[in-house]
Amino acid sequence: MLDGPSTDYHILTASDVSAYLANHSTLAEHLGGLPSEWACRDVADGNLNSVFLIDGPDGGLCVKQALPYVRVAGESWPMDINRAFFEYSYTSRLEPFVGTLLPKIYHFDEVQFIIVMEKLEPHVILRKAMIEGIHHPRVPIDVAAFVAAASFYTSDLAAPFEVKCADQAIFSRNVALQRISVDLVFIDPYTSALRNVISERLVPWAAALRNDVDLKGAVARARIAYLTKAQSLIHGDLHTGSILATQDDTRIIDGEFAWIGPSGFDVGNFIAHYIMAWYAEPFHPAAPEPDRRFRDLVAADIVIFWQRFEAQFLGHWRAFKGEADGFPASHFGDAAASSRLETLRRAYVADIFSDALAFLACKIIRRILGFAQVADFLSIDDLEARSHAQAGALAFARSLLLYPERYRDIAAVVAALPRFENAGLFPTETRHL
């Protein structure tokens, strides 16, 4: 239903980038000087796209081009090139609400499927920093602000429903990347899919989850919620590899998985990766934090993130004065109704929390028993240690899915982490936890 690249489409190489930018005067002016003075680096880090950083005398730019295939796999794995359009659409849509938490886009080329955006420096990829034990205290605060604003302002709580429908007409065409999410997050880990990557020590865990009908029932509810709960525009891939940070600036990148879906998905995805970092931390080199173990900071950040998300989401809602169909002012304007509205708001956020827990469990499981694993664990060279760290995270994820009633608030979630730390490689023994 979407066009592929035209015959005018060409894959950029590092040597072409300067010429491309020189042809666009505002971009060339941003860099300054002459093209011969520009330095270009190929920095592709994710799995999908080409990414170049270009520096000129006056400034830098980031050039991201979608390829008609998955970059790390090559032409044998074709991939919808329109993902560049969806990333551009996502960023444009959210810009009024999230300020500089998304990188500024200077140019979108719908023929070359190129996005030229702000070059972020000296930002680091959060995942790498977390593996090194470097704490970024702004991140949970900033990501909470980002997800709260995106979840509120693109929902039916903040606009006539026609606005969300216009978004749905766009993002419901983003099926190629959604197929990746649905398969890798919600289907493959519970099957013997060929692309699953399961370390030998975790085979009993993979088998236990594949044979656990209670668990697969809970995963089915989460999957159905992902497919049918059209609450707001979500990032869809908000893990620690999609966050660039300095000590006082945070940016969310890589919005190509954008989707109208449950608001709890981004919330759960972010927390999931902090939880995996928590389980991995004892096996990483000692962190340089002087006063406190890095994992305690990670646990505290999870609480901060949720509390800030909740407070800001509710804050946006309470402050909202516009027309919206979710809870129209004409129904909830008088004193009695506006007091009830506060109860309804809290119930709405509690529902996001409950969805988030199920999604975060699915995200942990897919990162350990599925195709695209995370460096938090893969960087642990001792395979026995790595499996133990992963087993702890798996045991926790399973408990979230089997016993959601035990996790009524974020404090209960974080307090439970140590209970699963030594779950070990024999999953049936710890199923009651």
Next chain:
Amino acid sequence: MLDGPSTDYHILTASDVSAYLANHSTLAEHLGGLPSEWACRDVADGNLNSVFLIDGPDGGLCVKQALPYVRVAGESWPMDINRAFFEYSYTSRLEPFVGTLLPKIYHFDEVQFIIVMEKLEPHVILRKAMIEGIHHPRVPIDVAAFVAAASFYTSDLAAPFEVKCADQAIFSRNVALQRISVDLVFIDPYTSALRNVISERLVPWAAALRNDVDLKGAVARARIAYLTKAQSLIHGDLHTGSILATQDDTRIIDGEFAWIGPSGFDVGNFIAHYIMAWYAEPFHPAAPEPDRRFRDLVAADIVIFWQRFEAQFLGHWRAFKGEADGFPASHFGDAAASSRLETLRRAYVADIFSDALAFLACKIIRRILGFAQVADFLSIDDLEARSHAQAGALAFARSLLLYPERYRDIAAVVAALPRFENAGLFPTETRHL
């Protein structure tokens, strides 16, 4: 986001219809003979469109044209003409699953926004028949089959999610008619909207519902579900005026409100109109049914409808052998999981039931305290009697919204109907019912 009519668009009149059909050879052949032998009648009955019936020597046709405004209101109320496209898309999409329960479409003209379809004769509009006390025993059976097939086969239970996304990309543009539904069903009745039509005797009821924060909270949940629960392709206006029937044939017409929404909406809408017929029945002329009061047949039909819907929905699901993302075979193939799947199926249908009860309550309220009222009540000339019939239905609807836990199954719903029959015009006295 959608184009209006082009300069080539012309509003058909009864005298143009023959010339239009004569220009389309397959349609002319269907009628047979010469255009001079064709008889055309203007039979517009609904509020929105032009409808003509044309008879020729060999057969008849129904010609429906969308106007750029609401027919009964005239040009002062503009209305998206693309509703003809959405009705055509709805019918085409469902045809493989519902057989002849939808009228056959012979021709769609995307310039004139004309649908030429099967002429249904000697079918009557079900609402009129019900007011006259004429029972159509096939209707609940056929409508149940229709809604079950549409709800199952257009959901993520019966196809890869990309199929529903393609539907969403189409129907998420059908916002003009959704605006009518959202306003008239979920918003206006709980406000002092100018277009509400409230009989003087029901002013206390209108005030009571407007001031009932518990009720407005329940309506908000239903409204949010309508806006966010993208389960399947729904008709969106499945009342007894959208059903043409004979004693052995049933057709569902007027799919222009089509929408990807909660499967419980059509279920609840259909039942709501049977319930209103039940409350209205004592004030209609004596029914010709020899053995049983007509309202008892209506009550029995509600049970039949739900039971058939449930059985057929589950039946489609159990028989389904294709690929689908909701409950993939790779998760639920073995014996233990397939037994659990049956539990999950029942939970899915129970969720549709629970949604349906909230929607049906909203539908009853909007038909009594809102803009587009129904002949079931309006045909009761004695205004005191009419208000008492309406008050009973309102009291029942309120109870469904306030005390959903009392209505666990369809038997409980039907058994409760008499409890509200004499609720009367003082709503606070009966709020506990």
